[in-house]
Amino acid sequence: MSVTSVFPRLEAKLPSVQKPIQYVGGELNSVVKDWDCAASSETGGPTVRWALMYPDAYEVGLPNQGVQILYEVLNERDWILAERTYSVWADMEQVMRTGDEHGPIPQFTVDGHRPVGAFDLFGLSFSTELGYTNMLNALDLAGIPLHAVDRGEDDPVVIAGGHAAFNPEPIADFIDAAVLGDGEEVVLAISDIVREWKLEDRPGGRDELLRRLAVTGNIYVPHFYDVAYAEDGAIEAVVPNRPGIPFRVRKHTLMDLDQWPYPANPLVPLAETVHERFSVEIFRGCTRGCRFCQAGMITRPVRERSIKTIGDMVENGIRKSGFEEVGLLSLSSADHTEIGEVAKGLADRYEGSNVSLSLPSTRVDAFNITLANEFSRNGRRSGLTFAPEGGSERMRKVINKMVTEEDLIRTVAAAYSHGWRQVKLYFMVGLPTETDEDVLQVAELAKRVIAKGREVSGRNDIRCTVSIGGFVPKPHTPFQWAAQLDHEATDERLRQLREVVRQDKKYARAIGFRYHDGKPGIVEGLLSRGDRRVGRVIEEVWRDGGRFDGWSEHFSYDRWMDSAAKALAGTGVDVDWYTTRERDYDEVQPWEHLDSGLDKDWLWGDWEDALAAADGADIEIEDCRWTPCYDCGVCPEMGTEIQVGPTGQKLLPLSVV
Numbered sequence: 001m002s003v004t005s006v007f008p009r010l011e012a013k014l015p016s017v018q019k020p021i022q023y024v025g026g027e028l029n030s031v032v033k034d035w036d037c038a039a040s041s042e043t044g045g046p047t048v049r050w051a052l053m054y055p056d057a058y059e060v061g062l063p064n065q066g067v068q069i070l071y072e073v074l075n076e077r078d079w080i081l082a083e084r085t086y087s088v089w090a091d092m093e094q095v096m097r098t099g100d101e102h103g104p105i106p107q108f109t110v111d112g113h114r115p116v117g118a119f120d121l122f123g124l125s126f127s128t129e130l131g132y133t134n135m136l137n138a139l140d141l142a143g144i145p146l147h148a149v150d151r152g153e154d155d156p157v158v159i160a161g162g163h164a165a166f167n168p169e170p171i172a173d174f175i176d177a178a179v180l181g182d183g184e185e186v187v188l189a190i191s192d193i194v195r196e197w198k199l200e201d202r203p204g205g206r207d208e209l210l211r212r213l214a215v216t217g218n219i220y221v222p223h224f225y226d227v228a229y230a231e232d233g234a235i236e237a238v239v240p241n242r243p244g245i246p247f248r249v250r251k252h253t254l255m256d257l258d259q260w261p262y263p264a265n266p267l268v269p270l271a272e273t274v275h276e277r278f279s280v281e282i283f284r285g286c287t288r289g290c291r292f293c294q295a296g297m298i299t300r301p302v303r304e305r306s307i308k309t310i311g312d313m314v315e316n317g318i319r320k321s322g323f324e325e326v327g328l329l330s331l332s333s334a335d336h337t338e339i340g341e342v343a344k345g346l347a348d349r350y351e352g353s354n355v356s357l358s359l360p361s362t363r364v365d366a367f368n369i370t371l372a373n374e375f376s377r378n379g380r381r382s383g384l385t386f387a388p389e390g391g392s393e394r395m396r397k398v399i400n401k402m403v404t405e406e407d408l409i410r411t412v413a414a415a416y417s418h419g420w421r422q423v424k425l426y427f428m429v430g431l432p433t434e435t436d437e438d439v440l441q442v443a444e445l446a447k448r449v450i451a452k453g454r455e456v457s458g459r460n461d462i463r464c465t466v467s468i469g470g471f472v473p474k475p476h477t478p479f480q481w482a483a484q485l486d487h488e489a490t491d492e493r494l495r496q497l498r499e500v501v502r503q504d505k506k507y508a509r510a511i512g513f514r515y516h517d518g519k520p521g522i523v524e525g526l527l528s529r530g531d532r533r534v535g536r537v538i539e540e541v542w543r544d545g546g547r548f549d550g551w552s553e554h555f556s557y558d559r560w561m562d563s564a565a566k567a568l569a570g571t572g573v574d575v576d577w578y579t580t581r582e583r584d585y586d587e588v589q590p591w592e593h594l595d596s597g598l599d600k601d602w603l604w605g606d607w608e609d610a611l612a613a614a615d616g617a618d619i620e621i622e623d624c625r626w627t628p629c630y631d632c633g634v635c636p637e638m639g640t641e642i643q644v645g646p647t648g649q650k651l652l653p654l655s656v657v
């Protein structure tokens with residue numbers, strides 16, 4: 001059976017929508033295979049077909065590393081076909097719903113312009129929960145029933161992945177499955193299971209396929225679990241509702257990143273996107289122990305790519321894509337054991353060329369300045385970003401971000417004296433135990449930074465931009481039990497801080513101030529720690545027109561609150577219950593049956609340490625990369641281990657490579 005491209009129907013409509021190029025496909029390194037590619041392949045048998053989505057607009061979705069990696073890993077198999085789809089803007093949605101003489105135009109892939117509903121699997125990667133309404137819109141446009149229970153034999157299996165999938169309960173009704181952790185090997189394992197089931201002529205239909213996925217222990221099928229609620233609204237238990245389904249679903253960890261050097265054929269966007277560079281992930285995981293950081297907690301342990309693989313990936317990626325900027329990614333890139341060697345080796349290799357290197361450096365120490373100087377050999381000194389996160393020393397102890405004010409001042413002094421003129425500092429507001437005074441300390445810190453910059457550089461054009469985000473407690477972190485600060489209090493603290501900065505004429509012009517109001521954080525909080533009842537809220541918001549909630553111009557707090565009031569009526573719980581309420585140890589969290597490897601008692605102990613630090617206790621968790629294991633539980637639970645250098649390898653000059 002072949003599937004017809006919707007492009008001829010779409011083409012006539014493209015002149016009437018904004019940025020039509022985003023729907024056209026055909027990017028350098030994109031792939032369009034025969035719908036029945038397996039038939040003409042060496043492997044033979046049935047073709048397994050994936051539609052992959054990053055549920056945001058093309059300009060945000062295309063650069064997403066996760067989707068690019070899976071797209072390539074899947075398409076390397078001659079019996080698998082993988083295509084991409086992104087969220088369409090409102091004007092295109094209107095065009096598609098109005099359709100033509102054949103009816104509405106369905107959600108389509110940008111590669112083959114095939115209807116998403118015709119694929120075997122529809123995989124969505126969520127790095128943020130604010131993409132949930134976009135998922136519902138894509139399902140609806142694709143003609144796939146919104147609720148998993150209503151899907152038929154011919155509908156795709158809808159699978160969620162990405163960091164938000166570590167608590168997929170708010171979208172449990174809309175997905176067939178969720179995958180926790182690294183996707184590379186899991187998507188191939190899922191493809192194998194689907195292929196086998198198709199080869200056997202689909203025994204037991206969709207239900208049997210989902211069962212085969214669920215019994216692997218790595219793939220969560222929410223429909224196979226029942227949730228019971230207690231009278232007070234809390235969860236009593238989450239238990240499998242059929243034999244053979246595991247009580248807990250484990251995350252997947254990819255070991256040996258050198259064996260998986262993707263993306264090897266980076267996609268080059270046709271339209272403008274948020275990042276136009278080639279990114280190489282230099283390690284995965286982070287064990288620094290910042291208590292607010294979900295990404296650090298759920299991606300443990302640390303696994304480094306070797307310097308040789310990094311060098312090869314950079315060279316190959318530049319050659320295949322033509323990008324002139326290379327980003328070395330990870331959660332804390334300067335922590336790679338051979339980062340100095342990587343920086344020097346790459347800077348030497350590309351000196352005098354048009355290739356520039358960047359390192360998202362967030363650690364506050366002088367070593368970062370040395371690195372930044374290496375990386376800027378070929379480029380401009382635009383600005384350095386550091387993330388002390390907490391305004392006061394007390395707050396930084398609570399969150400286990402052990403940066404002293406002296407460290408920060410020493411670092412910025414080094415930066416300003418090396419010719420940098422602009423430093424960005426990132427903070428959070430609303431952290432557990434925070435007071436107004438802690439937040440006002442941000443202003444003092446910024447002033448000291450400017451004063452030091454003026455002193456060491458002898459110039460007056462020194463700038464410091466203070467960027468502030470609202471803290472949202474996340475599952476699988478020590479702060480998963482914390483109360484979130486309500487948006488009124490968040491806004492009031494930000495207002496006071498802004499006033500203090502403005503009032504000081506000596507510094508006000510040198511300090512930039514960037515922040516968002518507290519409302520989107522409350523919705524993110526609802527979706528992050530929500531349970532299955534929150535699904536009704538998401539559906540209500542989408543039915544009321546909610547889309548692109550990660551975009552401030554499209555986000556409507558009132559719509560979310562009105563929808564929540566309607567959807568949660570009679571449940572005994574409300575938005576405050578999910579967000580601004582502190583939990584205790586015994587409460588069953590919605591994600592407790594999903595195993596990130598972190599030991600619950602360790603997380604709870606770390607939460608207690610945070611509270612003790614708030615009262616002055618001097619407790620610090622160091623990085624298990626350099627110090628003995630502190631028993632977070634991940635390595636024994638997942639059968640993994642830390643993989644770090646040094647390997648002693650060196651990067652050779654490019655001509656020799």
Ligand code: SF4
Pocket residue numbers: 287300301302624625629630631632633634635636641642
């Ligand atoms: S189990 Fe130990 S070595 Fe492994 S990530 Fe946790 S603290 Fe580090």
